[in-house]
Amino acid sequence: xxxxxxxxxxxxxxxxxxxxxxxxxxxxxxxxxxxxxxxxxxxxxxxxxxxxxxxxxxxxxxxxxxxxxxxxxxxxxxxxxxxxxxxxxxxxxxxxxxxxxxxxxxxxxxxxxxxxxxxxxxxxxxxxxxxxxxxxxxxxxxxxxxxxxxxxxxxxxxxxxxxxxxxxxxxxxxxxxxxxxxxxxxxxxxxxxxxxxxxxxxxxxxxxxxxxxxxxxxxxxxxxxxxxxxxxxxxxxxxxxxxxxxxxxxxxxxxxxxxxxxxxxxxxxxxxxxxxxxxxxxxxxxxxxxxxxxxxxxxxxxxxxxxxxxxxxxxxxxxxxxxxxxxxxxxxxxxxxxxxxxxxxxxxxxxxxxxxxxxxxxxxxxxxxxxxx
Numbered sequence: 001x002x003x004x005x006x007x008x009x010x011x012x013x014x015x016x017x018x019x020x021x022x023x024x025x026x027x028x029x030x031x032x033x034x035x036x037x038x039x040x041x042x043x044x045x046x047x048x049x050x051x052x053x054x055x056x057x058x059x060x061x062x063x064x065x066x067x068x069x070x071x072x073x074x075x076x077x078x079x080x081x082x083x084x085x086x087x088x089x090x091x092x093x094x095x096x097x098x099x100x101x102x103x104x105x106x107x108x109x110x111x112x113x114x115x116x117x118x119x120x121x122x123x124x125x126x127x128x129x130x131x132x133x134x135x136x137x138x139x140x141x142x143x144x145x146x147x148x149x150x151x152x153x154x155x156x157x158x159x160x161x162x163x164x165x166x167x168x169x170x171x172x173x174x175x176x177x178x179x180x181x182x183x184x185x186x187x188x189x190x191x192x193x194x195x196x197x198x199x200x201x202x203x204x205x206x207x208x209x210x211x212x213x214x215x216x217x218x219x220x221x222x223x224x225x226x227x228x229x230x231x232x233x234x235x236x237x238x239x240x241x242x243x244x245x246x247x248x249x250x251x252x253x254x255x256x257x258x259x260x261x262x263x264x265x266x267x268x269x270x271x272x273x274x275x276x277x278x279x280x281x282x283x284x285x286x287x288x289x290x291x292x293x294x295x296x297x298x299x300x301x302x303x304x305x306x307x308x309x310x311x312x313x314x315x316x317x318x319x320x321x322x323x324x325x326x327x328x329x330x331x332x333x334x335x336x337x338x339x340x341x342x343x344x345x346x347x348x349x350x351x352x353x354x355x356x357x358x359x360x361x362x363x364x365x366x367x368x369x370x371x372x373x
């Protein structure tokens with residue numbers, strides 16, 4: 001089946017790029033003897049998770065319990081949720097513990113104590129990691145606070161919780177504008193984590209120092225003390241990762257196939273892929289990252305057409321401005337777009353097409369999409 005025969009908009013995943021991205025990250029982690037645990041929120045597909053595991057990943061991460069349940073149902077046996085789970089979800093967590101190797105994070109002592117009570121009463125033990133705020137200022141304890149070491153030790157003493165180590169997410173690296181800045185963030189992350197580990201070493205041995213973000217992954221691999229890497233976006237990459245220097249355009253495995261449905265003016269083109277497909281997320285990084293995705297020069301090209309700017313999205317329309325000169329695109333023509341943020345695109349579609357060149361090979365079910373609870 002050719003791309004021209006697909007309904008639009010469709011999400012395409014290039015098979016060769018997908019496999020190359022998986023293999024390259026796995027080889028890099030293996031070379032440093034660091035465990036790779038991909039974050040499956042990027043693809044939300046048990047089929048793709050199984051490929052990652054077959055290549056050497058120790059398991060996966062999921063954003064929410066709903067995702068974890070989907071992957072557990074599909075046979076994934078080791079799942080970590082690096083999210084502050086509330087004890088209101090205890091029945092679901094106990095159900096996962098009985099089926100798979102399951103772990104999650106804590107960053108609040110009252111919450112940790114309640115989990116300890118629930119798990120002890122159920123005669124269960126679960127692996128947990130303390131979430132550490134390394135600069136993103138979302139979740140996590142402040143590693144430089146006077147009580148940080150005491151917090152870790154207190155969690156380690158709680159029955160029902162088996163403290164494995166420390167976990168962080170350097171999400172502020174998405175605001176970096178140079179490789180040097182990204183490398184500095186990765187170095188600071190490793191330093192904060194290992195310093196806290198050493199502060200508690202007299203009382204508790206921590207086996208894991210887990211970090212996770214695609215922009216910092218290539219630099220985190222150089223840092224001493226890291227035991228686990230949790231990037232997600234690397235399986236696809238996107239326009240943001242290119243702007244951040246984490247990938248090239250040729251690495252971007254996921255694109256959106258769209259059709260020109262109107263050409264109302266010489267400087268305006270309308271596509272059938274709106275916010276329900278491309279997302280309204282802006283791109284981040286260095287250079288010109290305006291607009292809502294990069295239109296490629298042709299169906300065969302990996303390079304963006306700098307003359308075309310996806311300047312506005314409605315639910316079902318993308319308004320593309322022809323910046324200068326002319327464009328030959330007319331109603332009925334197909335284009336491919338590298339989205340700003342591939343992870344959100346996955347959550348907007350039921351399936352993606354695995355493709356090789358201009359041929360669609362098979363549909364892959366995005367089974368965990370929408371599992372936000």
